[in-house]
Amino acid sequence: MGKAAIDYSLYLVTGRELLPEGKDYYESLEEALQGGVTVVQVREKDTDTGEFVEIARKTKEITDKYNVPLFINDRIDVFLAVRPAGLHIGQSDLPLARARELVGDDALIGVSVSNVDEARAAVAGGADYVGVGAIWDTGSKDVTAKLKLAPEGAGVVLDVLEGVPSVAIGGIHPPNVPQLLHGSVSPVNRTALDGVAVISAIVSSADPRAAAAGIRAQVDSFKRARKTGNTQAVFSGAKAARTPKELIEQSAALMAVVRDNTPLVHQLTNNVVINDSANATLAVGASPIMATNPFDVKDLSPAIGALLVNFGTITDKAGMLVAGREANVNRKPVVYDPVAVGATAFRRSTSKELLSHWQPTVIKGNPAEIGALAESTEVASRGVDAVGGGFANPGSVVKVLARRKNAIVVMTGKHDYISDGETVLKTSNGVDLLEVITGSGCMTGTIVATFCAAARLHFLASNAAVENDSQLVQGDHLVGALAGVLVFNIAAELAAARPDVKGPGTFRAALIDELYNVRAADVLARAKVEVLEV
C-alpha cells in the first residue's frame, strides 16, 4: 500500500497539560477536528508507556472517525503498538534511517528541522514532511536556548526542501499566522509552507472548534490565493510588466486618492523629525497621528491607512512591536525605516526583534541601512549616513533583499532603487539640498507610507468584490512606494527652484509648501523612472 497524500494545513500537536481546567482531552480533540484540524500528533512527554499507548489508541479511534492521519511523537514503541499513519522524530531522537527500518516504507515519518543543514539531511534521508521551528518563543516547550527562526528563517529552510511538505511550529497563534505564511515564502524558489502546527492555540482554548476553524480559514485563504494569484510578486500586487510611463501614470493617479480620502498615517518616528514628518503628511493631503504608547496604538490600528515605523531614536520599541503586529492583523501597510541599523549592535538586534514580530510591506533605507539588512559589507555606515561609493549593482541588492524579506525594498540616494523581488525600478529625481536638511530620508518614508495607504484604498475601491488574499496587505505597493518617492523628490525639485530658497533653512520650509502644491501634472512631467528588470 502506498502512502496517502496528506493535507498538512492545520496540524494539531496534543498537549494535555495545557487543557483549560475541566476540559476533557478527547472532547477537546474531537471539537478541534470538527473545526478543521487536518493532522494530529500525540505528544506525551511524561506519560508511562502503557498510558501513552492507551491514549494513542483512543486518539486514533477519534482521528479515524474524521479520516485524519495520526502521528506519534518520538516513541517508536508506541507507534508500533498502535500503527497510526506515522511517526514524528526530532534531531535528538532515533535517527531517520533507523526509524525508517522500524516503521516500514508505508508509514510516514516527519522530522523536526531548525536550519538548512538539518532540512537537507531530512530530505536526503527520505522524510515525508518536516516540522520547521521553533518559529517564535513558546510556553509549550523550553526553546529558550534555541535560535528562533521567525518567518524569514523558515523561508530560507523552505528553499532546500525539494518538494517535501513543511509545517511551521512554535508560538503560532491567529494574530501572527498571516505574517508567518506571507513572510516565510522562500527567497529563491518562492516555496510556501504547507501548513502550521500548533499546540496551545487550540489545546488551551475553551472553544477548540472555533480556534481550529479560525486558523484553518487563515491557511485556506492563503493557499487559495497562492493557487490563483500571481505568485511571482504576491507581496507587491503587481500583475504584469509595466512601462515607466504606465508606472508614472499610476503613481500620479494615487495623488488624488490621498487628497480625496485623507488617510490617517500612523507614525512612530524619531524625535528629530517628528514635526517635519507630521507637516509633510498634512501637506500632501493625509492626516498624521504620531501615537507611540502600546495601549494607544492597538486601538488606533483599525482606523489607520498605513503605519510608519522609523526607529531613529528607538525610544518607543514597545509601541513599535504592538503597532506593527496590529497593522498586520488589520492588514494595513507597514513601512519600515531602519535608521542607522548597521551602526550599533543594539540597532541590529532591535531590528531583528521588530522584523520577527511583524511583516513590513515596504522597507526603506539608505545604502548603508539596506546593506546592513542584506548583511552586505559593500557599503559602510557612519551614524545615520551611508559612506563610500555605493553598491556595484544596487538593483540586484534591492531585488535580493526584497525576496528575502517578502517586502518592497526602497533604497534612497542620488538615484533611488525600488524592487518587489521581481521588478526593479530606478528613479532619478531629487536635489542635492535634500542632503543638507535633517530628516529628508525620514520624510521620504512618511510620504511612502502615505501613498501605500492610498494604494490599498485604491485597490479596495476598485476590487470590492474580489477576494485576493495573495498579499498580506492588498494593493499595488510597488506603485505606492514609487509614488511616495516621486512625489517627495519632485516637490524637493520644485522647492529648490524657487527664487526665495537661499539654503537649507528656506529649502526646508519651501519643501513643505511644495509637498502641498505639487500636482499630478508635475509628476507626469518630471518623473524620471527606468525599469531595470521586470
Ligand SMILES: Cc1ncc(COP(=O)(O)OP(=O)(O)O)c(N)n1
Ligand atoms: C510537527 C512538529 N514539528 C516539530 C516538532 C518538535 O519535535 P521534536 O524536535 O522531537 O521535539 P518534541 O516535540 O519531542 O519536544 C513536533 N513535535 N511536531
Ligand SMILES: Cc1ncsc1CCOP(=O)(O)O
Ligand atoms: C513541540 C514544539 N517544537 C518546537 S516549538 C514546540 C511547541 C509548540 O507549541 P505552541 O504551538 O503552543 O507554541
